[in-house]
Amino acid sequence: MNSKSKVPxxxxxGSISWADWLKGRRARRESSQLVAxxxxxxxxxxxxxxxxxxxxxxxxxxxxxxxxx
Amino acid sequence: xxAIKIKLALADVTEEQDPTLKCAKxxxxxxxxxxxxxxxxxxxxxxxxEILTEGSYASxxxxxxxxxxATLPADERxxxxxxxxxxxxxxxxxxxxxxxxxxxxxxxxxxxxxRRIEAPYGNILVMKPEDLLVERVLMSFYLGESPTARNCAKxxxxxxxxxxxxxxxGEVRRLANLPEYRNLPQxxxxxxxxxxxxxxxxxxxxx
Numbered sequence: 293m294n295s296k297s298k299v300p301x302x303x304x305x306g307s308i309s310w311a312d313w314l315k316g317r318r319a320r321r322e323s324s325q326l327v328a329x330x331x332x333x334x335x336x337x338x339x340x341x342x343x344x345x346x347x348x349x350x351x352x353x354x355x356x357x358x359x360x361x
Numbered sequence: 362x363x364a365i366k367i368k369l370a371l372a373d374v375t376e377e378q379d380p381t382l383k384c385a386k387x388x389x390x391x392x393x394x395x396x397x398x399x400x401x402x403x404x405x406x407x408x409x410x411e412i413l414t415e416g417s418y419a420s421x422x423x424x425x426x427x428x429x430x431a432t433l434p435a436d437e438r439x440x441x442x443x444x445x446x447x448x449x450x451x452x453x454x455x456x457x458x459x460x461x462x463x464x465x466x467x468x469x470x471x472x473x474x475x476r477r478i479e480a481p482y483g484n485i486l487v488m489k490p491e492d493l494l495v496e497r498v499l500m501s502f503y504l505g506e507s508p509t510a511r512n513c514a515k516x517x518x519x520x521x522x523x524x525x526x527x528x529x530x531g532e533v534r535r536l537a538n539l540p541e542y543r544n545l546p547q548x549x550x551x552x553x554x555x556x557x558x559x560x561x562x563x564x565x566x567x568x
Contacts, residue, residue, distance in 0.1 A: 302413060304527040307477035307484060316525055317381075321415035323523045324516035327555050332418040332512050342460060343421050352421030352459075353380040361415070 318361040331355060362393055362482070367444055370482045374457040381411050384423050385480055387457055388412075391425065393483030394441050401428040401486060403467050403475050407513075409488040410497075413476065413526050416516040418509075422460035426467035428475065428486055438463075470536050473529045490517055490528050495536040498548050511551070518555040522564060530564040 299319040300312035308316075333351060337343075343351045362370075370390045377383040384404075392402045402425045404412060411419035433441065435451040447454035447461070454461045467488070469475075475486040494517045500510035521528035533552075537545035549565045556563035 299525055301524055302476050302478070302487075302526040304473055304476075304529060307479050309479050310481060313385075313478050313480075317415050319523075320413075320520050320525050321417070323519045323525055324414045324416035327515040327519045327558055328416065328512035330417070332416055332509060332516070333420055334418075334509055337420065339420065339422055339460070342455075346455065346458070346460070347421050350421075352419065353378055353383065355381075355417045356379045 318358060321358045321361055325358065362397065364444075366482075367394070371445055371457060373481075380419065380421065381415060383457070383459060384408050384419060385412055385478070385485060386482065387423055387459065387461065388425065388485045389478075389480030389482040390445065391461065392480075392485055394444060395427075395433070396483060398433060398437065398441065399429075400431050400433055402426070402463075403428040403486040403488060405464065405467060405488045410493060410513050410517065412478070412485070412487050413490055413493070414516045414520050416513070418513060418516070422462055424462050424464055426464050428467050430466070432466075470539055470541060471529075471532050472535075473532050476526070490521065490526055491532045491536055493517055494521075494528070494533060495542050495544065495548060498537070498551055499542055499544050501551075502544075502547060514551050515555050518552050519559065522552075522556055522559060522561050528564070534565065 300316045302308050374386045388404050395402050405426050406424040407419040408423045439450050442454050445456050447456035449455055452463045469492050471489040471491040473489050473491055478485045497510045497514040501507050520526050537548040552565040553563045
């Protein structure tokens with residue numbers, strides 16, 4: 293646990309519970325967005341064909357908006 | 362794990378529409394089934410970065426490696442993956458509405474442990490962020506500039522300096538000095554840049 297923010301930390305030793313990992317999702321997304329805003333998913337890769345076939349032209353499921361995490 | 366539990370878990374993963382949760386749950390379920398057969402799996406690549414950062418980076422495939430030397434013979438793999446109604450094989454499967462790639466033995470230079478999440482169907486091992494960071498910094502400039510790789514390195518740094526994942530910065534320094542990378546100046550530059558943006562002291566700040 294980060295003592296400053298009370299956001300559960302993914303620790304180096306031991307493990308993080310599922311509940312704590314879920315609880316930290318929003319904070320991790322916000323931290324990521326501060327330095328690299330928007331969707332970072334690559335526009336193409338060697339897996340394009342199979343991904344776009346499975347995900348209706350996309351390369352994966354849409355990301356959950358930050359406010360819903 | 363008995364057949365009823367597998368069926369319920371598979372239904373949960375299949376119905377899941379959040380890509381990061383789906384990825385983590387599938388990793389949990391697969392890891393549990395392979396672990397029962399003596400093989401530890403570890404989430405690597407973009408899937409690992411997503412689980413550690415929520416950076417909106419991963420696509421619809423889950424990359425796994427085996428963390429110990431053992432793996433399963435091809436016919437045994439197919440039997441295990443058939444429990445999940447997977448199509449394909451012996452290294453790539455379509456399962457529960459996404460793809461799963463088994464890439465082989467994991468390559469890690471860090472002396473830190475794999476990160477561990479107590480996921481619903483069994484623990485997930487996740488690639489060490491120290492390896493991921495130094496590797497992404499390398500990829501960000503090695504074959505010309507790669508903004509995507511650079512952004513991955515930045516989000517790993519951001520969640521680490523904000524205390525949301527625990528990073529061993531001494532180990533980052535050591536890795537970046539290895540012959541496999543030799544990119545300590547680039548690592549320091551990127552980490553300093555992120556720390557400046559976030560107005561915090563850089564963990565790789567030179568004294």
